[in-house]
Amino acid sequence: MIIEPRDDADVPRFIADLGLPGLADIHVHFLPERMLTKVWDYFDRSAERTGRPWPITYRHDTATRLRIARDLGLARIPALTYPHKPGMAAWLNDWNAEFAAAHPDVLHCATLYPESGIGEEVERVLEAGAQLFKVHIQVGAFSPDDPLLVPAWTAIARAGVPVVIHAGSAPLPGEFTGPEAVAAVLARHPELRLVIAHMGMPEYHAFADLAEQYPGVHLDTTMFNTDFTNATTPFDAAYRERLPGLREKIVLGSDFPNIPYPYAHQLQALCRLGDESDGFGDPWLRAALWDNGARLLGIG
Template sequence: MSDQPGSEGADSAEAGAVRRFWTRLGLPGLVDVHTHFMPESVLRKVWAYFDSAGPLTRVEWPVVYRYGEDTRLALLRDFGVRAFTAMLYPHKPGMAAWLNGWAAQFAARTPDCLHTATFYPEPGAEAYVRQAVEAGARVFKSHVQVGAYDPGDPLLDPVWGLLSEAGVPVVMHCGSGPAPGKHTGPGPVARMLARHPRLPLIVAHMGMPEYGDFLKIAERHPGVRLDTTMAFTDFVEATAPFPRAELGRLADLGDRVLLGSDFPNVPYRYVHQLDALARLGLGDDWLRAVCYGNGARLFGVGTGAAAG
């Protein structure tokens, strides 16, 4: 995976713009809870899927940051991202434990990456999730759409219970965007939370396109948060706009909204996600909380200890 030619100048200019964004807000940087790092062979397949405009995307999706791992890490740091994740996920049984092994090694050599892990509804899931937690995993990724599984699958009950007890958040792609799946949408998540109400769940992509339904779930469950990944951007607003009538509810939940970007797998520049948040008009205090404060508090960024 070689770096794209002619991108260095654009990246440098963008880094300046990103740093001006958080400097103006008086922040020490950004906390991004939804970035992707994974084994090179897996990432190549993910990018090939985006290139093919596969059935879960259905649109052209030119990945902007198609760089080698070292370049991607350097760029995030140049942006001023103080903590980020290595979101990775299995699409079939037998993958999760292997991915977790890679992620543990990545976290060990990348101290600003929050140790990330994943799982799949399969025998043995509780054991390898427990192993990951004991090894220091600070956040998990669940991809209901790609994995095509019900979060209420009985095989996941002990996983949800374990994560609830440990206070380790799980970022879940559970909304029906960009294309609905058999188990996407608010219903399966609400049923799962009825059994595990203390689970620290982070709904990826603001739950698009079922924004209002997932806001309601967050209002009912104090441990539920939402990340901004791709939401409010021009790319998403063209097909799944956030309803402006819900902006008041979004403002009220400002202490439980977290910055997410989907870096590097985005078809636009990183700074656009930040600009899209600013143009919502919810104020600088809301931006400070979303772009740094909420994530820093949840993960103990700058304190040396994770917060549950």
């Protein structure tokens, strides 16, 4: 049994002990500076909404955050962005393309929003080489089953590009959060490669059902089983018992840099789910930390 990392500095040792070439973290955020400042301001006011603070552990400039991600062993670095109103998606997609072009180890990411012409916009960024999409139902305040998104989902499904979608109702429920609309999208586009952010918390079981039903649906580990999350959004024993059977569907996610604890704690949280006698242990960790994400992202 591999010993969990003590801290961030110990993560490379942990990766090497598992025999992995790195980490395939699918849930990392880089944003235009003025947008990132607003996001951090939002988290700084977390106590007003949720009753507890949400300190940003990695509040650094872009160059420092990129260096930290590389030092932690991220083989490729996603730069997930998400709009909250019409007109933002194209601007963010242009920024994503420029950011990826400037940093060879950054994934070319993209996003979408239900608005006129979004099908053509998605076709444009796919043709330009987009490798990963992000959709945030809570922040965007729209349904993934919005009819305006049908051509976008059709194009993404045809291209086989994965989409990280935050549709669960944590940390705060929204009008359109929950598994129902995601299930409707999958019924129409069963070949979509959807990665359910945060394991779908708190609707853990409903999103696990979708992962079992559809070959392309995966669950990302962002904030899962961490002390911070378990204080408000715990999971039950029956869900833990399902996770070994979902080994090929679990993908590492972290939410770096916007997390209220060190990156190593996410890895500790996954190590603490159980050992090989429970169906976890080193084989489960290798699948979650590298194999599944590397397959989705096309990392060699």
